[in-house]
Amino acid sequence: MKKIIEVKNLNLWFGEKHILKNISLDFESNEISAIIGPSGCGKSTLIRTLNRMNDLIPETRITGGVLLDGQDIRQEHDVVTLRTKVGMVFQRPNPFPKSIFENVAYGLRVQGISNRREIADRVENTLKAAALWDEVKGNLNQNAFQLSGGQQQRLCIARALAVKPEVILFDEPCSALDPISTARIEELLLKLKISYTIIIVTHNMQQAARVADKTAFLLMGEMIEVGATSQIFKQPKDKRTEDYITGRFG
Amino acid sequence: MKRNRLLIQKLWFSVLGLSGLIIAIILFALVFFVTTRGFRVINWEFLTAAPKDGMTAGGIFPAIVGTFYLTLLAIAAALPVGVITAIYLNEYADRDSRLVQVSRKAVNALAGIPSVVFGLFGLALFVNFLHFGVSILSGGLTLAIMILPVIIRSSEEALSAVPFSFREASLALGASKWYTIRRAVLPTALPGIFTGAILGIGRVAGETAPIMFTAATFFTGRLPSSIRDEVMALPYHIYGLMTEGTHPEQQAPIAYGTALVLLVLVLGIDLIAIIWRYRSRKMKKW
Numbered sequence A: 001m002k003k004i005i006e007v008k009n010l011n012l013w014f015g016e017k018h019i020l021k022n023i024s025l026d027f028e029s030n031e032i033s034a035i036i037g038p039s040g041c042g043k044s045t046l047i048r049t050l051n052r053m054n055d056l057i058p059e060t061r062i063t064g065g066v067l068l069d070g071q072d073i074r075q076e077h078d079v080v081t082l083r084t085k086v087g088m089v090f091q092r093p094n095p096f097p098k099s100i101f102e103n104v105a106y107g108l109r110v111q112g113i114s115n116r117r118e119i120a121d122r123v124e125n126t127l128k129a130a131a132l133w134d135e136v137k138g139n140l141n142q143n144a145f146q147l148s149g150g151q152q153q154r155l156c157i158a159r160a161l162a163v164k165p166e167v168i169l170f171d172e173p174c175s176a177l178d179p180i181s182t183a184r185i186e187e188l189l190l191k192l193k194i195s196y197t198i199i200i201v202t203h204n205m206q207q208a209a210r211v212a213d214k215t216a217f218l219l220m221g222e223m224i225e226v227g228a229t230s231q232i233f234k235q236p237k238d239k240r241t242e243d244y245i246t247g248r249f250g
Numbered sequence B: 001m002k003r004n005r006l007l008i009q010k011l012w013f014s015v016l017g018l019s020g021l022i023i024a025i026i027l028f029a030l031v032f033f034v035t036t037r038g039f040r041v042i043n044w045e046f047l048t049a050a051p052k053d054g055m056t057a058g059g060i061f062p063a064i065v066g067t068f069y070l071t072l073l074a075i076a077a078a079l080p081v082g083v084i085t086a087i088y089l090n091e092y093a094d095r096d097s098r099l100v101q102v103s104r105k106a107v108n109a110l111a112g113i114p115s116v117v118f119g120l121f122g123l124a125l126f127v128n129f130l131h132f133g134v135s136i137l138s139g140g141l142t143l144a145i146m147i148l149p150v151i152i153r154s155s156e157e158a159l160s161a162v163p164f165s166f167r168e169a170s171l172a173l174g175a176s177k178w179y180t181i182r183r184a185v186l187p188t189a190l191p192g193i194f195t196g197a198i199l200g201i202g203r204v205a206g207e208t209a210p211i212m213f214t215a216a217t218f219f220t221g222r223l224p225s226s227i228r229d230e231v232m233a234l235p236y237h238i239y240g241l242m243t244e245g246t247h248p249e250q251q252a253p254i255a256y257g258t259a260l261v262l263l264v265l266v267l268g269i270d271l272i273a274i275i276w277r278y279r280s281r282k283m284k285k286w
Helices: A043-050 A079-085 A100-110 A116-129 A133-139 A149-161 A179-192 A205-211 A229-234 A239-245 B002-041 B044-048 B061-092 B098-112 B115-129 B136-160 B164-172 B177-205 B234-243 B248-283
Strands: A003-014 A017-028 A032-036 A060-068 A086-089 A167-171 A197-201 A214-219 A222-228
Touching (some): A003 A043, A017 A197, A017 A222, A116 A133, A133 A149, A222 A239, B002 B248, B115 B136
Antiparallel strands (some): A003 A060
């Protein structure tokens, strides 16, 4: 396993509020890493630092560093290439009000690809990889909002896959979905880790236990514990981790 | 005690219902009066010929054409400027900056200025200072300035109604801010922007004061051949028929006929906007 993302002594403030406190954490390639913790612990903020989505929020201050392939994401990568290497799937399915085809093609067009044949091929392959092709192949020109919530979320995954990222960040991707759709997404995550590195934020501990190789527990902006998922859930070293996973708070 | 309260509630409900009814009655009465007094003069010649016999006969075709050109120029000038301003205010500018606050206040103040003042301003700036003369160009630009606030406001509303999640999704795919605005935000906001533009057209078509010093003439036998020509226009034609000329009793029915044409045009344009808005709301699923 090779380290693909290294977070080193990361601190983040929104205005006066200290959100992330001295976090150091590595993410290895072709693994699923889960970040768990109660609401407001900073887990979404943490992964949004990895593709610099926090840049959109004014008065954000960051110290420490994040390295992608050994290079600092703030100094050595421009934000555009960073975000093509580190894709993101959001909490609620957020397809564009365009056709299914155009949703997947969007990132390709951003990159300036205009060859129709190439776009069509990549859309098809990506939809297959996101396990959506069989359901939509007959109506690629249909508006994406006609799809069910679970299908929309898989479309958003396809949209992120289309630009061939190295890492995909999932920010509570199943929180708006029913159990069957959730199971399909989880199945897909396990398939995707063969080719991608996956980092998933979830407040659902069972989900972390089901899919993740590694789990990190965050509490009030501090990283309490990180380790193999089985170790975190069976023999947590920290009392607070144990209290959280056994449901004593959170 | 309890019966009393119910009674008061009923009373107030009837007051509210009545005020709604009054509006409907006013609209109905207006349409009714204009129609009954105007419809008799309307025929094919009225819509397709020029006035003749000292404004007592003939049609209003030059005025229809003039209003069409003025409206077209006004919207062509105001829409791009308005949309770009709205994009700047809503997407780029720092909300708390002095410039944005001043611009917003200016837009609101502009919306409250009486239209005759726009007319005088157009006369001073376009007709005299820039030497455009009394022309479609001067009148169209004056109207454009007048509807700019309407277009800016409706465009801003349409832009801010686009969910943040669309912008987020686009940026997360490596798109620049400008690409995101062009490809993810604007297409979504377009129906709202166009609705505002169409309502602006309806307003422009009916304005008299801004064009009376800048573009309109009471009578011209020929159609405009360039943007520098003066034109007849429907609202100004009505004004002229009722205040100038030598045969008021023959001119009045023509004025009502012209008013009817103008009314049908403006209400028709508003109807298009309403239908468009209704349809795009039905398609909206976010």
